[in-house]
Amino acid sequence: MPHNxxxxxxxxxxxxxxxxxxxxxxxxxxxxxxxxxxAIELFGENGYTATSMRxxxxxxxxxxxxxxxxxxxxxxxxxxxVESGIKxxxxxxxxxxxxxxxxxxxxxxxIKAHMTAISENLKKYSVVFQQWRYLSGENRTRAVEMRRxxxxxxxxxxxxxxxxxxxxxxxDMRVTVFSILGALNWTIEWYxxxxxxTAEEVGDKMADTLLQGLRSDASVKKxxxxxxx
Amino acid sequence: MPHNxxxxxxxxxxxxxxxxxxxxxxxxxxxxxxxxxxAIELFGENGYTATSMRxxxxxxxxxxxxxxxxxxxxxxxxxxxVESGIKxxxxxxxxxxxxxxxxxxxxxxxIKAHMTAISENLKKYSVVFQQWRYLSGENRTRAVEMRRxxxxxxxxxxxxxxxxxxxxxxxDMRVTVFSILGALNWTIEWYxxxxxxTAEEVGDKMADTLLQGLRSDASVKKxxxxxxx
DNA sequence: CCTACCGATCGGTAGG
DNA sequence: CCTACCGATCGGTAGG
Numbered sequence: 150m151p152h153n154x155x156x157x158x159x160x161x162x163x164x165x166x167x168x169x170x171x172x173x174x175x176x177x178x179x180x181x182x183x184x185x186x187x188a189i190e191l192f193g194e195n196g197y198t199a200t201s202m203r204x205x206x207x208x209x210x211x212x213x214x215x216x217x218x219x220x221x222x223x224x225x226x227x228x229x230x231v232e233s234g235i236k237x238x239x240x241x242x243x244x245x246x247x248x249x250x251x252x253x254x255x256x257x258x259x260i261k262a263h264m265t266a267i268s269e270n271l272k273k274y275s276v277v278f279q280q281w282r283y284l285s286g287e288n289r290t291r292a293v294e295m296r297r298x299x300x301x302x303x304x305x306x307x308x309x310x311x312x313x314x315x316x317x318x319x320x321d322m323r324v325t326v327f328s329i330l331g332a333l334n335w336t337i338e339w340y341x342x343x344x345x346x347t348a349e350e351v352g353d354k355m356a357d358t359l360l361q362g363l364r365s366d367a368s369v370k371k372x373x374x375x376x377x378x
Numbered sequence: 379m380p381h382n383x384x385x386x387x388x389x390x391x392x393x394x395x396x397x398x399x400x401x402x403x404x405x406x407x408x409x410x411x412x413x414x415x416x417a418i419e420l421f422g423e424n425g426y427t428a429t430s431m432r433x434x435x436x437x438x439x440x441x442x443x444x445x446x447x448x449x450x451x452x453x454x455x456x457x458x459x460v461e462s463g464i465k466x467x468x469x470x471x472x473x474x475x476x477x478x479x480x481x482x483x484x485x486x487x488x489i490k491a492h493m494t495a496i497s498e499n500l501k502k503y504s505v506v507f508q509q510w511r512y513l514s515g516e517n518r519t520r521a522v523e524m525r526r527x528x529x530x531x532x533x534x535x536x537x538x539x540x541x542x543x544x545x546x547x548x549x550d551m552r553v554t555v556f557s558i559l560g561a562l563n564w565t566i567e568w569y570x571x572x573x574x575x576t577a578e579e580v581g582d583k584m585a586d587t588l589l590q591g592l593r594s595d596a597s598v599k600k601x602x603x604x605x606x607x
Numbered sequence: 608c609c610t611a612c613c614g615a616t617c618g619g620t621a622g623g
Numbered sequence: 624c625c626t627a628c629c630g631a632t633c634g635g636t637a638g639g
Contacts, residue, residue: 199512202633216608218608331562332561335557346553358554443625443628446619
């Protein structure tokens with residue numbers, strides 16, 4: 150089944166500069182935001198293709214045709230959700246890249262911030278991780294590029310850690326970065342906000358294990374003697 | 379959108395005992411197997427709800443209505459794919475549980491075998507991990523139960539490792555098991571059989587990092603002095 | 608934001 | 624395995 154919905158969208162720089170009303174919900178409420186939130190819920194719960202515009206309209210409380218007074222298309226709605234989620238991650242990344250902490254502390258911060266972001270809107274990130282593939286053409290290309298950029302920021306921390314001698318020199322970049330991201334992103338499958346652990350605790354526990362796994366022998370010895378003190 | 383396709387299916391024990399023709403493709407070829415394989419490809423690439431029976435029929439080279447001479451319904455096809463995938467994992471698990479190796483070696487075997495299984499049919503496991511939620515009613519319940527059982531086998535290895543002193547006593551079971559499964563299952567997003575690494579190499583690299591992360595202080599010291607020898 | 612509707616496509620079936 | 628078809632539902636639009 151082809152996904153060749155045609156969308157004429159502003160270039161990336163235009164989004165950052167002018168943010169036209171049609172492309173991002175600025176208002177904290179209003180019909181447009183209600184549609185956006187309903188779409189997150191339904192796309193997250195049932196998936197993009199299994200959700201009809203009629204489902205969204207019903208949840209919002211208007212008739213199906215009326216949706217198009219506020220949005221351009223179903224795919225535009227998906228694009229908006231996916232991009233806002235990845236942008237959140239990219240903004241985390243740029244904060245951490247700017248910090249002066251050593252690699253291990255930077256990695257822990259990145260893991261915890263990522264986990265916190267996911268926990269704040271599990272359904273949204275379920276859409277970001279699993280539904281982006283229903284974007285077509287350049288929308289899809291753009292989303293893939295943004296994800297790649299984010300993954301690169303983890304690679305950078307790893308590289309610096311290896312150079313400083315904190316991390317093992319035999320790490321495979323690709324396997325390691327995707328293992329960390331996989332452990333993090335898989336949380337949408339099991340983490341529940343109503344559980345006993347906060348997102349920060351989960352992030353800390355995850356970092357405890359993953360960081361010990363990354364450490365070089367020299368770094369391990371320093372670390373264990375530190376604990377024993 | 380409700381998924382209330384009604385399916386009358388044999389009970390679990392019947393599947394194991396008699397395996398009626400209608401429920402699992404025994405033949406390595408034939409029209410039924412062709413449909414099964416086409417469904418894996420299409421569900422894996424485009425998702426269950428975005429794939430139509432007409433898409434499947436076209437790929438197989440028959441007319442849409444003719445599919446129903448071989449299968450019961452679209453959902454029955456999905457169920458078959460999902461269950462066969464999880465059963466593969468459960469059979470890995472029972473082999474490893476029966477082995478007499480220490481916890482760390484068992485965990486490495488489990489990680490490598492899991493990774494190898496995924497690599498042998500990436501599209502199938504993409505369906506297993508991402509499309510199972512379109513199962514309805516008891517089909518879904520059964521799949522969830524089988525997954526839970528598999529995750530439990532990782533918990534068992536962890537528990538034994540902590541008791542033996544090989545693994546850190548401060549591990550959170552839930553976080554740790556799902557981190558390992560997350561790192562493994564996320565590979566469907568990035569692992570390519572045409573890449574430079576074999577699945578075994580990826581599994582080994584992953585185990586190197588994850589296992590070091592699991593080790594207790596005592597176990598770490600033994601391990602680093604072993605390496606230096 | 609509603610009324611009323613478009614053409615296309617959906618999973619599945621009766622009868623052969 | 625094909626012919627011919629069912630009722631239901633899809634994303635989206637013209638005109639108000």
